[in-house]
Every structure is written in C-alpha cells, then in structure tokens.
Amino acid sequence: MEQAVRPERCVVAVDGPSGSGKSTVSRRLATAIDGIYLDTGAMYRAITWAVLQAGADLQNTESILKIAQETSLTIGTDPQAPHFRANGEDVDAAIRGPEVTGAVSAVAAVPGVRRMLVRLQQEIIAAAPRIVVEGRDIASVVAPDADLKVYLTASAAARAQRRSAEDATDVAATEADLNRRDKLDSSRAADPLRQADDAITLDTTGIGIDDVVAQLLSMLNSKVSS
Numbered sequence: 001m002e003q004a005v006r007p008e009r010c011v012v013a014v015d016g017p018s019g020s021g022k023s024t025v026s027r028r029l030a031t032a033i034d035g036i037y038l039d040t041g042a043m044y045r046a047i048t049w050a051v052l053q054a055g056a057d058l059q060n061t062e063s064i065l066k067i068a069q070e071t072s073l074t075i076g077t078d079p080q081a082p083h084f085r086a087n088g089e090d091v092d093a094a095i096r097g098p099e100v101t102g103a104v105s106a107v108a109a110v111p112g113v114r115r116m117l118v119r120l121q122q123e124i125i126a127a128a129p130r131i132v133v134e135g136r137d138i139a140s141v142v143a144p145d146a147d148l149k150v151y152l153t154a155s156a157a158a159r160a161q162r163r164s165a166e167d168a169t170d171v172a173a174t175e176a177d178l179n180r181r182d183k184l185d186s187s188r189a190a191d192p193l194r195q196a197d198d199a200i201t202l203d204t205t206g207i208g209i210d211d212v213v214a215q216l217l218s219m220l221n222s223k224v225s226s
Contacts, residue, residue: 011125011128012033012132013150014026014132014150015137016136017153019154019158019159021152025152035079036132040138041134044107044113050087051103051107054067058103064110068116072088073085074086140195151199152202153202154205155203160178
C-alpha cells in the first residue's frame, strides 16, 4: 500500500449509505495516516439508545432533544479500538442492536439533536491533528473544508450482503431495512444524506477493502502534497 503523507493537519470526510464500507475503510485509513477516527453515526446511535432507555415517544421531538442534551457521551477515537459510553455505560454492543437500528433514523432527524452533535463533532475535529470522520453529512455540513471528501457507495445487493454477514441476518430483510433507512435519511428536513458537490464518488461494489483504502490514500496524498 502507498505510504501516507503525514501533514501537520488533515481532515478526511467519508460519507455514504449503510453497508458501503465506511467504517472499515475509515478506520484503516485513519491508522495509515496515524490519525484518529470518528464514527458520527455511532454518536446518533448512542443518543438513540439513551432515548429508548428513557422510554421516550419517538414522535415527541422535545422529549428526544431533552434526553439528548442530558446524555453524557464518552467517545473513543482510536481507530484500532473505537468505543462509546453513554451516561457511563458501555454501549458498543447495544447501539448495533435491532432496536437502536430501527429507531436511529427518527432520532437523527430531530434538528436540535443534529445541531448539538454537529457542534460536538466539529469540536473533536478542531482538536485533532489528523482525523478521518465518517457519516452521512460530513462533507456537506460537519467538515465542509475537509482536505479530502469521499462519498462511498455500493450496489444495494452488495451492501445488504455485507451488512447481513456482519449482523448474521437474512439478506432480503437486511436489504429492505437498508432501503428504509436510505429513504428516511435522504428525505429528512435536517441535513439529509447527500453527496457534497465536490466529493469524490467511489463505488466499492466488487472492490476489496485494501484496494479501496489504497485508492483513498493515493487521493489524499495528491491533495495534501499539491
């Protein structure tokens, strides 16, 4: 793999739908540039976990925002071992469960929650010398001045295969759920999932992780050394 340039400061924004390979690719890229890694989707999941723990009505945006504001998040940004705690509790496993997955789009659509978490994400980015940030609105909202903006995508079938393999779930059911989340995330009023105008599209269908990371590393080297 191409050796990474290590600029004093570097921000990489990686956006895309679920199952496109964002997490694995972003973590490996962060390791390659000796940087930190931020999974913004996990932040929304951690807040969703807190909302569900409180038994809040997912239609009550005021209650959701109040719980979000009162939730203490601890965010581990080591790409080799990222972790999350909510109100002191380890939620790494819980936030990947079906309950949180089914509710996270509703919580992430609340404008006040997005504003709160975007501020926190921007604070983390500002304090980091080198960082890879993944999510759905990084290049367009969170880090519009990122050194490299990438939109990862893949065919619906490939995304479903990957996610079902990770979660040991039925492929057809997984594809249906991914389509549901894509529709919700793309149509929400606040910061919808979309590709930034200046982001580079990379279709990961049929491409190995190592090759994807190598391509991104080459793009990054070209950006920061030009």
